[in-house]
Amino acid sequence: MTSITDPPQGSFRLSMLINDTRYRSYTFQFIALVVLIGFMAYLGMNLVSNLAAAGLNISFDFLGDPAGYDINQRPIEYDSQSSHLRASVVGIINTLIIAVLACITATIFGVVAGVLRLSNNWVVSKLMAIYVEIFRNVPVLIWIIIIFSIMTVSMPSPRAFRGDDPSSSMLFDTFAFTNRGVYTPKPIFDSGGWIVVAVFILSIIGIFAYRRYATKKLYATGQLLPTFWPSVAMFFVPAILVYYILGRPITLEYPSLQGFNFQGGIQLRGSLIALWFALAIYTGAFIAENVRAGIQAISKGQTEAAASLGLRPGRIMNLVILPQALRVIIPPLISQYLNITKNSSLAIAVGYMDVTATLGGITLNQTGRAIEAVLLLMLFYLTISLLISAVMNVYNNSVKLRER
């Protein structure tokens, strides 16, 4: 019979801090901490002495001062007498606008290109491969500037739309593509307009509720309810009905040429369009690869098994392939959204007034508060990134394979 006894424990000696694995990690961590604190203190002392030499201090008071510069795209009320803080908020909203627009468009481009690249059609799949390779391998900044040049150099000036026989004309009499931007009609909401919007949103919620009900019914009774046509009907019918019942409360204001420029409608500036499309096309190429990889990651056996169960091709895609492929596609998709948000900071190269251009550009240059402005800028992007990664973690946990 053997018994295991602990080796005799000697009293603690100083050399054990290096030689004994139980204590060694404490030594290492202590050294790391001391080095880190020392390094930080060194940087901090340099900072203090540099600031003292330059007669500066760290203060965020400049955020309350009047900014004194104009911003060409103002989603909220802003004029040059507003504070730097308000200018930053305008910048943040502009960043979010471009990020959301580009994310939606990039997803559409990416999914279409990714699916078409897997198509049996040789010409189409090769065309999509060329699209993906060309756009992935050239820096996004170059794309932004190329599209910005197209928007500002190649488009006609508003003057070309004037006269009896103009050299340029508006598309369908509603869209005007000029070198000052694209003019589109603007919806005007009368008193009942918001009711129509509310009904529309409610009907979208209704579509989801109906689909969930159909799935539940399918699992409970095996009865298959039609989903496609009822969804289409619910999407269009209630909103259009309410729109006409309330006497057409939403009207469109068309842009029209007055004097030297277009008036009315929404003006989408060249910088916005350049940034939007460049980010969408560039990131779309990456998303296309993610989509392709996700679909190809599902082994052929899954398709064959579903086919041998007698499912039709559409249902194989919807019920077997997509739910599994989405688990592979969505995490990289979300990190592409993160990339779009971060790349939207390149707006500064084409003069789109996002937060990098207001807070990190003009405000920084006017006030000379480099440290504070860059710090705030980094904090903003960091917050966005952490929020998006938090969403991603929640999603990953919810779709994780439950291992038994």
Place this chain on the structure above:
Amino acid sequence: MSDTHAHSVAFVRTETLPELPPPASQAGIVKWMRENLFSSVPNGILTLAAIYVIYLIVTSAFPWIANGIWNADSLAECRTILDGTTGACFSVLTERWNQLLFGFSYPTEHYWRPSVAFVLLFAAAAPVMFFDLPRKLLIFTGIYPFLAYWLIWGGTIFTPLFALVGLVIGYLVYARFVKDSFAMGFFGGVIAALMTWFIGGYITEAIAPAEPFLEAVQSRNMGGFMLNMILGVVCVSLSLPIGIVLALGRQSDMPIIKWICVVFIEFIRGVPLITLLFVANVVLAYFLPPGTTFDLILRVIIMITMFSAAYIAEVIRGGLAALPKGQYEAADSLGLDYAQAMRLIILPQALKISIPGIVNVAVGLFKDTVLVSVISMFDLLGMIRGPILSSTDWNGVYWELFMAASVLFFVVCYGISQYSQWLERRLATDHR
């Protein structure tokens, strides 16, 4: 029975017929087209639409390229030669080619130096990229950074020489002591290298000739595509070791070290590169000792290296996590300590798994080097948008220049990504 049969039938073929060719619709190009292009009605429509798109692109781009003017001195002269017809003005490329590659202030008579460094880059990278080449070639890869520094920046040869000698002495000391303990070898090597550099600094000052063989070129004179290449190559190579250390730190059991690495990696990955370049441009100087002046290019290299190190660390962490736990346990059961286990067992395998990811990060980083044009450095894009487009001769030549920039980047990035795919196939040892 067979006799009667033979009499009742006038002719019986005794040999088999030769094979007929398949019907025209089932063979050759027609079959291929039917299967790949027109298998169904929607497919056929898609094909026709795609061909129409290709037709549009080709008909609009082809005359523009084919009519291109390669030998004019200015845009105005170009337009006179073209005389109203569509055509590109590629002469901006021929006239400003050197500026696009080297920037506008690199001394003209020394263009051969970066060119030689660029050619040698292939020789230096080859043994790293292709494992079949003799391992002895790695010696040249080790020498290359110092050689390239000397060629591009010029100045006395003793600076890079002593830097190299310091590294060699450090490595020799490390190799001597590492058998006893990794820590001793590591710190011994570092101290030996530092001492050599310290002494070498004095010697260099004493014996450096006033007129060095290669004339010194200031960092601020670097520009054009050369600057993109320098930033890309330097930052990726520097960030690899830092990335490995960060990845190991993030996997560590020691909470303080782990959290230092996690905070660093997540912070860097959470902010856009452009804010880090702002830091390099306007903020970093505040954190340096008063009176020191750093080159902007050096500050930018520091920030981009930190940036890519964080991304490479995440890739390598993926590689480490992909290794089966048995490898760690096997190393432990052999009685190897942490440094030995990592060096001899874990890292060689983990790095092999992460090579494609590292190459992707490298390509992304190389593309991101054009961002330095935003902080008014004259890289390829900065040259185009600054000196060339604002010159009176070439004001208005957009597409030719942007096309050239795109092609340069495309060639490099596509080349690297094809290499990465080749490597992935090569390293795929599983049987599928």
